[in-house]
Amino acid sequence: MSVLELVDTSITTHLATTSSSEERTPATAFSDADKLVDHIIDVVGKEIVLGAPLAIGKSVAFINALYQRAKADPSITLRIETGITLEKPVGKSKLERNFLKPFVEREFDGVPDIDYIMDLRKGAVPANITISEFFFKAGSFMNSPQQQNYTSTNYTHAVRDLLDKGVNVVTQLVAKRTIDGVTTYSLGSNSDLALDFAPVMKEMQDNGTPVAMVAEVNTNMPFMQNHAEVADNVFDFVLDQNLKPGHQDYSLFAAPHASISPEDHMIGFYASTLIKDGGTLQIGIGSLSSALVYSALLRHQNNRVYNQIMDELKVSEKFPVCRHVGDRGTFEEGLYGCSELMVDGFVSLYEAGILKREVFEDLTVQTLLNRKKITTDVTVSTLLTLLEHDAIKQQLTAQDVSYLKRIGVFRQSVEFIDGQLQAQQQTMKADLGDTEALQWITKLCLGDKLTGGAVMHGAFFIGPKDFYDALNEMSDEDHKKFCMTSVNYVNDLYDHFIGSQKLKQAQRKHARFVNSAMMVTLNGSAISDALENGQVVSGVGGQYNFVAQSHQLPDSRSIMKLRSCTVRNGKLKSNIMFNYGHTTIPRQLRDIVITEYGIADLRGKPDHVVYTELIKIADSRFQQQLLEQAKAAGKVAKDYTIPVEFGNNTPQAIQSFYQKYTQQNIFGPFPFGCSFTAEELQLGKALKSLKAKTATPAGKIKCILHAITTPRPDNTIQPLLKRIGLDKPTSVQDKLTQRLLIAELRGR
Incomplete structure (x- = not known):
């Protein structure tokens, strides 16, 4: 359902109310970025705190124009508050630069540079400008002065924190369309923060505070519907360079397909065994997530081989958690995606018929679906079940008929006039207790399917070119099933103007919130965002929210994936460590951890079990050292020995197993396409x-x-x-x- 429609339903929202056409005029359009900058300075003054979204949602032309103006005019103070500023790959050595140059020219053709990041790399940002991020592109600012400007915050707190920092201009890239003379904008890739910013910024304006919401139109941005589609008065100003003859919008930054290593494939496979049919899935970005998607597809499309792999790895015997948490069969009911980041893998799952469990914005409907009292197919039983559960009255009212039309139980052509139903130019009493009336309603009024269902809620997206192409080429029917929405709706369970906590809980049954970590300590703490010396690698983002959420839902699990070891400073190191001087997820929120060697089920377990379960899935080259440290600390019994079936956790064992199946065209480094020659x-x-x-x-x-x-x-x-x-x-x-x-x- 679109935010535009919320005002027409029983759901009342601040955004819908304050954005009505009676109270707000359409955004003022500019075709020239510099003229828009002139106007912004006239509105808010020369002290500008700019809030810009993560990743591809940045309005590059406007931001560059504003940055260059501040760079040329020291009387302007500009602070840019954002996250994940994307930049084209640049080699550190001559050899790397020679390798990357043709690739970058080909893959990033038409993608503009963001001026402030280029100056940051050169140390050329002037003193009157500050760039602060709450999430770094992973590893992009190690050993950089930019570490000093990092803001640590949960994704769900970003709007609050940016407002506390005095943000007075909010900007983002949007898509635009006009149908029957009505223009709307789509928040496209980043509905994450704008939906929450908009009502607050309007309220500030009403109270006399000089602030502005700025959109920049780009025809390459996929037009996402539902919550992401907003009225033309949500923004104050719009930069639409297509108003100039001959203008061509720049290309969106696309992340090339990442290769999936044998270790990643094994991690993804183990994770796939924990997904419950009929459940909910959240995944992140990168090769570990692609590996999970691949194995989910394998499970559904080639279940015989999938089960053969499970049996050969003895997954059920070695890791019994998969028997009661997950499934090994095909996805008959299907999955629902609830993920702050909508990656291309969700589209792959949708096309394969896996991402197909629809959730609805009506709590009664969702609850009845969960209890299997109704299905998405509409029959007279659907109508009577709604009556039985007091969703409608026996003697239908105008409100009942409107409700039934909205959820698809009644056809849109059905009318309620003078206490009677009218359909196909016939009239009948609106009494569900009357046999004749019920037969008439069954024949002339009932719809075919429940409407308004979504198979995916996401807050932002980024991916490869073919992902954007798929979104742009989707049919209207398919588009309506993908709902980009507020990050506070997706990442938290608390009541939100788009949906209540009870609704979210009903939608997110059997949730598997899958995240990645850099390291895990033997007590179950996860390290995902920074090093123990304080250097920030990426950011907390939404990871803490999803982990905490998983502990609040009765049938949900948090799954943390990591590679068992890595090379640091030229030496092989275990990523399962005895202890570490920084924590992203504390030990009291420990749950399931996966490496390429298996699954550790930690939730609710005493420390001696937690320690030994993690040692079992560590690389065997480090197992004995970890065990000795655990024994020395008194966390594991002195006579404990590692079971023999967990003693061959070696790269050679992984390679041997992997090569056997790659010879059968199973797994492989680029199952979703390759950006390289x-x-x-x-x-x-x-x-x-x-x-x-x-x-x-x-x-x-x-x-x-x-x-x-x-x-x-x-x-x-x-x-x-x-x-x-x-x-x-x-x-x-x-x-x-x-x-x-x-x-x-x-x-x-």
């Missing part, structure tokens, strides 16, 4: 391997010794060297680099 894949793999091998002095010496004896490049390697600019090296450094790369490409 064959040459780039070969080079990228070699460069990544070479970087890891030369991370330590000893490793560098070893690689150099191999490189010295490597043969000259043959006809298969020469094109690769040319692609990366090393076919004709001149300097000693380039010649050595060439030899190192040749050796790596030859598999030395």
Whole structure:
């Protein structure tokens, strides 16, 4: 249901009330960004605190114009409050730059740079401008002065915190359409904060505070309906450069398809065994989430092989939590997606017939569906069940008929006139207790399906190009099932003007809130956003909200995924650690943890079980050390030994298993498409391997010794060297680099 429609229902919202056409005039349109900046300064003055959404929702043309104006005029004070500022990949070394340049030119063609991030990288932001983010693009500002401007906040508190910081201009990218002379805007990729900002900003204006809501139209932004579609008076000013002849909107930033490693696939597979048919799913971004989607598809589309893998891995025997928490069958009832980030994987699940459990904005309807008293197919039984549960009266009223039409039980053509029903130019008494009337209603009034159902609620989206294409090409019917909405609606259970806590609880049955962590300590605490020295890697975002929410819902589980180990400072380290000096999710909220070696069920367990369950899914190269630390602290019995079935947690075991199934075209690094050419894949793999091998002095010496004896490049390697600019090296450094790369490409 659109926010526009809320005013016509029993749901009353502040946004719908204050945005009515009687009280607000349509937004003023500008075709020139600089003229809009002039006007903004006239309205709010020269002290500007700009709130901009995460990721692709930023109005780049307007933000760049405002930034350049402040950069040229020191009398303007500009503070930009935002999150996840996206930037095109830039190599740190000459070799990386040579590799990335053709790729970036191809994949990011038409995508503009955001000026302030370019100046941040060069240290050229003037003193009158500050950029503050509450979520970094992962790892983008390590060892950077920008660490000082990070604001730690939960995603659901972002509007509150930005208002506390004095935000007086809110801006975002929107889509636009005009139907029968009525123009509406879609919040597109970022309904997350705007739906909550709008009523507050209007109230501030009514109280005489100079603030402004600014939209920038981009025809490439998918037009999302439902809650994301807003009236043309929600914004005060709109930058629509399409009003200028010959203008072409810039391309949206698209994240290339990430490769899925064997370890990631195993993590995704284990996670898929915990998903309940008929349940709710939240997933994040990146290869771990793509791996989960892949295994969910495998479970549904090739269930025989899926169960074969389960049996071979002895998942049910080693990790019994999957038997009562998850399923291993196909998705007959289907899933409902409730995720702050709507990734392309949800569209894949929808197209495969997995994301199909519809939820409704009516608590009675949702409750009856959950109890299987009704289905989404409308019959006379649907009508009588609603009567039985006092949703309507036996002697139907005008309000009852309006309600039945809104939820799809009655056709839109049915009218209530002078106490009687009218349909297909016939009239009948509106009495459900009358047999003749009920038969007439069954024949002429009933609809086919419940209407207004959504299979997905999301707060923002970002993904690859084909994801945006899929959204743009969706039919109207499909679009209505994807509802972009407020982050406070998705991430929290508290009452919200879009839906009550009771409604959210009814919708989110059997929820599996799946998140990723960098590290987990043996007491079950998760580290996801920062290091123990205080350096921020990304941000808390919505992770805490979803974990807390999972503990509030009776049949929900929080699932934390992580790779068992990683290379840090040139050394292999376990990501399951005895302790760590920073925590994102505290131990009292521990639940399920997954690595490539299995599942640890921690919720409600005593510490000795928590410690040993996590040790069981650690890499075997670190298990004994972790066990000794746990015993030394008195958390595990001195005579405890790791069961033999958990003692072969090695990369070699993963590779052996993985290769067996890739030979059957199961798994694979790019199951959802690849943004790289064959040459780039070969080079990228070699460069990544070479970087890891030369991370330590000893490793560098070893690689150099191999490189010295490597043969000259043959006809298969020469094109690769040319692609990366090393076919004709001149300097000693380039010649050595060439030899190192040749050796790596030859598999030395």
